[in-house]
Amino acid sequence: MTNERHEQAIHNLMEIVERIYDQLDEGAVPNMQLSLRSKKNIEFNTRENVWRYGSMLTDRNAKSIRGAQMLLRTLHMVDFIKNMVSSNKSSTLREMYYISEGWGHGKFGSQDESNLLAEDLEIVSKSLREDFKLRPEEDGARVIGDLTLIETDRKGKRKTINCRDDVGDSGYSIPYNVESEKVDLKSSGAKFIVAIETGGMFDRLVENGFDENSGALLVHLKGQPARSTRRFIKRLNEELKLPVAVFLDGDPWSFRIYASVAYGAIKTAHISDYLATPSAQYVGITASDILHYDLPTDSLNDQDIAALKSELADPRFQDDFWTSEIEAMLKMKKKAEQQALAKYGLDFVTDTYLPEKLGDMGLM
Amino acid sequence: MHSSEDTASRKTEGRSIAHKLADKQQEISVTEFFEKNKHILGFDSRSKSLLMGIKEAVDNALDACEEAGILPELKVGVSKCDDDEYVVMVEDNGPGIVHKMIPNVFGRLLFGSRFHSHRQSRGQQGIGISATVMYGNMSTGKPAHIMSKVDDEDTAWMMDIIIDTKKNRPVVSNDEPFIWADKTSGTKIEYSIKGRYITGRQSIYEYLKNTAIVNPHARISFEDPEGKVHIFERATDIMPPKAKEIKPHIEGLELGDLQKMANSSAQKTMRAFLKNDFSRISDRVASEILEKAQVSENFKTANLDRLQCREIMKAVEEVKIMAPPTDCLSPIGDTLIKKGLKHVLEGMRPDYYSPPVTRPPKSVNGNPFIVEAGIVYGGEIPVDGQVTILRFANRVPLLYQQGACVITKAIESMDWRRYGLEQRGGKGIPYGPAIILVHVASTKVPFTSEGKEAVANLGEIQNEITLALRLCARNLKGHLNKKEKKKKTMAKFSIVQEILPEMAQKAAIMLDREVPNLDRTISRIMNVVWVEPSSQTSKGGLRTIQYRIFNYTSTEKSFRLHARLPRSCLNETIISDQLVDVSEEGKVTWSIERLAPSARFTLQFQLDGDMSDVFDEEDIYISGLNPAMVMGADPLPGDWSIADMDVTELENGDGDYVDDDTDDDEEEEVLEDDQ
Missing domain, CATH: 3.40.1360.10 (Dna Topoisomerase Vi A Subunit; Chain: A, domain 2)
Structure with missing residues (x-):
């Protein structure tokens, strides 16, 4: 059931991968900029009438061990999503947490981390988690x-x-x-x-x-x-x-x-x-x-x-x-x-x- | 040192040593024994009795070996023959005892060569071994069996000894010569004793283990009642320097002692007695004392009474007399303490041995003494519970009465929290994975009792212990700080060594491109010169020390590395293009020139010999670079080039490490609501 939205999501995610590769190739410190996900950084969007992230950004980079791990995880996760889309499978966030056992230093420390990273990727790729073929453990009510x-x-x-x-x-x-x-x-x-x-x-x-x-x-x-x-x-x-x-x-x-x-x-x-x-x-x-x-x-x-x-x-x-x-x-x-x-x-x-x-x- | 020379000359001098000892084995009256030993020796419980006998025999054996310049090789065995009856065997390779003296040595109380001597030795009163024989006789009714051979005689002698307690005389039976195969010289005692064999803190095993720590030149084997043999191998061939014998210093004397010495002196007049029988008393000083005490210079020593003694002691306080000489002491020395600790405690894989401290000699009550201390930390030493205290007096482990000992008191009154150990309220025995060793050496260790179980609470001694421990503790703290810093460093290292390569690999595969070269990225992240020490010991004891040096910065770097190596272990492997200098004390300087960004360099050399394991490869210093740009090596201490720098005295080195990790961490926020 691969559709355009999935293709677009993969495209956007691969851009992240390319960016990390290019940074390494140029001798820069790989990083990823994300909206700061805190109540300090939400603004009322008058057009949509909802609260959205403001302009505050957080820089996730490979200078700290946590940042480096998150970037490595990002690569593994993108690869994983890409494979799911091409083989028409989906997985729960929990399954992905267990699959990360094989990701070397990119292994998730807890399931929260996998949930958060999935949301991070939504932000940077401007896609939806559903487009990544990732679903939550519980269905809706x-x-x-x-x-x-x-x-x-x-x-x-x-x-x-x-x-x-x-x-x-x-x-x-x-x-x-x-x-x-x-x-x-x-x-x-x-x-x-x-x-x-x-x-x-x-x-x-x-x-x-x-x-x-x-x-x-x-x-x-x-x-x-x-x-x-x-x-x-x-x-x-x-x-x-x-x-x-x-x-x-x-x-x-x-x-x-x-x-x-x-x-x-x-x-x-x-x-x-x-x-x-x-x-x-x-x-x-x-x-x-x-x-x-x-x-x-x-x-x-x-x-x-x-x-x-x-x-x-x-x-x-x-x-x-x-x-x-x-x-x-x-x-x-x-x-x-x-x-x-x-x-x-x-x-x-x-x-x-x-x-x-x-x-x-x-x-x- | 002494050893090779002494062993070589032992053959020619052998006779004279055994006979010299015999000459000194003079009689001490039982009355004197009781006056001198107000508290009876430590045969108060069954488990203690068993230990005390072994302790006396081992102390004697080590003393005799040391005196004869022989590397001690001791065999100790305990076997159970009845419910509470054990057979104890102690065999040494000492100089042996000449035949006619054997009964006196083992069969008469207070018959010893050291009773009147003023020199550091383990057995100070010459009471122990015969008391052991006597206790064995009394508790089991069985005689002690002695074997001994001196080097210059072909036959050895064996005999059974029982002590006639009324007459304080040995009763000998089965006195026979025999050929002792493969034995150059030595003594073996075997006796039955009522006792209880225990394990734990006050066990024979513990006693022997601790003995091995402070006597790294001895090899001790121990067969326990279950037949299991424990061996404490010799850690070094270096004998402790032989302690010189000195005359007593008059300031240390008690009234009774003075009178006894005078009455039995070979000197006829008081003036000659003071001058010749004491150290540091010249003609002038002798006259001054006698004048003040109003005792005639020609007064007969034999007639000196108690009153006159009191006057003399009063006069002594007023007259200025030089402190006693200190060359009569034989400290273990920092290197050998470390050696001994390492050797015996290796099984616990401690993280850290603080450089042991040997304080300069001081004197108390006219007796010179030296305090030595060391701390061992981490590894498999139990984390919960109080630290282990190893107390030693004249190289003899003290297992009993820990609470009464000045060593314990000194430890309890320090605030260990400052040094990284837990301690409730900053008082009492600290908690944590540490072993604290303290050795007090003296010509006359002031014990709290004749059981020789605890060192008396004297301010001078406590002070010295505190000074020694403080230095050890400061080094421990330095180590703990270093470890903390290392943990942070390792995190960075893990990024560049593991995570980044994985990242590059993964990205390259996903994009089907080549794996990018990471050097520049790594330099950006680390921005340090990294020194990674490692060491390997081959089976033969050859130690290979390696420093891998990485320039993780974006510019070329030149700098110097420094280490203080045990001089005796250096060999031609130290020679390299980078070597600049090797000083007398073993301080080695290397110069690394123009190390390019992302380049690495390996410095490697070998240490061989006895002392090779004393060097800690982490003790590497760097100069010529901003310390904030270095990981894995410490900045060169300011006093490095001054004479014999003591690496332990890094007063200001505690804790002022540069933390370069402040602004790297991603901001963490608690995300407030779910889903």
């Missing part, structure tokens, strides 16, 4: 609701699937590649999307029939959403014009989940325009919800507090809504889970909370 799509399966067969009628209770599972050649979005009877953090709440909404009764397309985020999940939501939003509501726990980590869905994650800011859905709205749980609905809470721990403070310095959270929410949470020193709404019964979330909140947003 589940979807339930009135959405019809055509998926091209592993045998090349096109299957039309309705994500409410043609699937079991666990829903449609989002594949790691959700580009149009794999998943063709046809139509949806839903009025909006609710992206949900926890499996428990997802199942609650399914059991309560929220998708059918309220015309919602339910997407399970499974904590920090995988790239394919975020891309899938973005495509639904852009192509089928479905507004997106993000329903999460009320704690600092959930705020970051929202930021990665709506603004773009720091780690993947080079492809925010491809992954982020700027119009996505945060439903809750907000600090004000905790007070307003008098929800059961847990105390913030030290990590929670540090995370909140770090968010106050995060450019993505520099607006009135987030500053006041974060400060309110710091002040009350409490956090609450989505499922705390069960305090008022199992139907409270679908009968009262969501209609009230989504109503405020103009979605219900």
Whole structure:
């Protein structure tokens, strides 16, 4: 299934190899310049409405042992990707980590390193990891609701699937590649999307029939959403014009989940325009919800507090809504889970909370 | 040194040595023994009894060999014959004991040649071996079996000895001559003793191992009760210089000693007694002392009483008397300590032997003494737990009463944290993979008790120990710093030697081009002159030292290398076009001219002989280049060209290494969110 995008990716990657070769041949110290992947270096892109890397660069060169290893790894990884594309295989990031055993001094020290380098290569080659035939360990999460799509399966067969009628209770599972050649979005009877953090709440909404009764397309985020999940939501939003509501726990980590869905994650800011859905709205749980609905809470721990403070310095959270929410949470020193709404019964979330909140947003 | 000369002349002098020793083997009364030895010797536990006997026999054997100028070859055996009964055997190749003296040497307490002598020796009181025989007799009822042969007689003698304790007289049986095959001279003692055989810190094995460390000229074999033979090979043929005998120094004397010496002196008058029986007392000084003490110059020595002695000792304090001579001491010397340590500890593959330190002689209570120290670090020496302390007095290992010893006290009061060892609160015995050796040599080591197990706590001695250890410790710290720096250097080396070539290879294959030449890139990354020392020892003990020198800079470089090599090990392999100079002390200078960028050069030579393993190839110095541009060699110390530079005294060399690795590292950021 080699296509133009793969060819382009290989071409771009081989340019990196050539550059390293030429540097060695000229007697220079090989290097590679990368966007600095830190919150210091993300800027709001007004055209795309997402946060992307700014102009700060980091120089990876062979003067340090780590830099030299990373460059050697880069060569091995490009070679590996090239071979996969030509033999029409793909591998997981984890498999690549193990394959690196044979890369001499280029062997990865941990799987994190292989993940990071894959992203680095996306940045320098202006391609996508999916174009490298590398996929994450886990696939995207589940979807339930009135959405019809055509998926091209592993045998090349096109299957039309309705994500409410043609699937079991666990829903449609989002594949790691959700580009149009794999998943063709046809139509949806839903009025909006609710992206949900926890499996428990997802199942609650399914059991309560929220998708059918309220015309919602339910997407399970499974904590920090995988790239394919975020891309899938973005495509639904852009192509089928479905507004997106993000329903999460009320704690600092959930705020970051929202930021990665709506603004773009720091780690993947080079492809925010491809992954982020700027119009996505945060439903809750907000600090004000905790007070307003008098929800059961847990105390913030030290990590929670540090995370909140770090968010106050995060450019993505520099607006009135987030500053006041974060400060309110710091002040009350409490956090609450989505499922705390069960305090008022199992139907409270679908009968009262969501209609009230989504109503405020103009979605219900 | 002495050895070859002495061994050669031994044949002609042999008779006189054995007989001379015999002449000196004079009687000491038992009364005197008890007065002198207020604490009974160390036969207080069964395991200790077993060790003490061997210790006495070994000490005596080493002393006798040294006196006769013979390279000692000792065999020690312990076998179990009953539950708690052991048979101990100690055999030496010493000068032997003339037949008629054998019963007295082994069968009478306090019969020795050294009791009245003022010279450094292992057995100082001449109490040990006969006490061993006696303890053996008493605990098992069996006699000791002695064999001995002197060089100038054809037959050897053997006999069984039991001590009649009431009369302090030996009872001899089975006294027979025999032909001792393949034996030039020597003595063998075999006795039964009640005891307990133990392993560990206070074991016979440990004692013999430590003995081997400070007696590198001895070969010691030990057969343990399980029949396993441990051999400590001789590490050098150089005998320790023979300690000269000196007369006592009056300042070191106790009241009772003075009276006894006077009463038994061959000198008739007090003036003659002071002048002739003591060191450093001239006619004038003798008169001055006697005048101050109000004792007549012609007073009869035999009649001197306690009161007069007290007056004399008081007078001695007021009269200025020269310090005792120090040539009566025989320190092991830094080279031989290192040799001994290396030889015995090689199994633990230590990383580092600090250059041992021998302090200049000092004196305490009229007795001259010398302190020597060394530190061994790293390798397979256990990392957790306290350091091992090896204490020695006159080349005898001290295994008991570590806590009471001034050596331990000196170690405990130093702050070892400054030198890279762990120590709780900067006090007490430090922790870490180290062995600390301290040797105190003296004509009269002040022990805490007659068991000779711990050196007494005297300020002068502690001070000297501290000074010696501080120097060792500073060198250890220097080594640790160097090691740290080396680790960083190795990382760079790994980049240019391994990672870059792999990179070039991989890129070339992927692009189907030729593998690029990396020299210029390597120079850019390293920007140093790299000196890589290595050494190899062949089976015959020939050591090949190699320095591979790389110019990893972009310009031509000229510089000099320096090393201090053991002079005796140098040979024609040292000669090369680069050699500039070899000094008297073995300081060698090479000049490397115009080494081109990316060029390398190998300097190689061989060391042979006894001392070849004493040189540490890492001790290489460089001059003529900015130290920041050099890896693998230290800047030449400022005092290198001054007389006999002591490489150990690199006072300012500690820790001021240039770190050139600051701005190379890629900025690391914690990426905050997932996926």
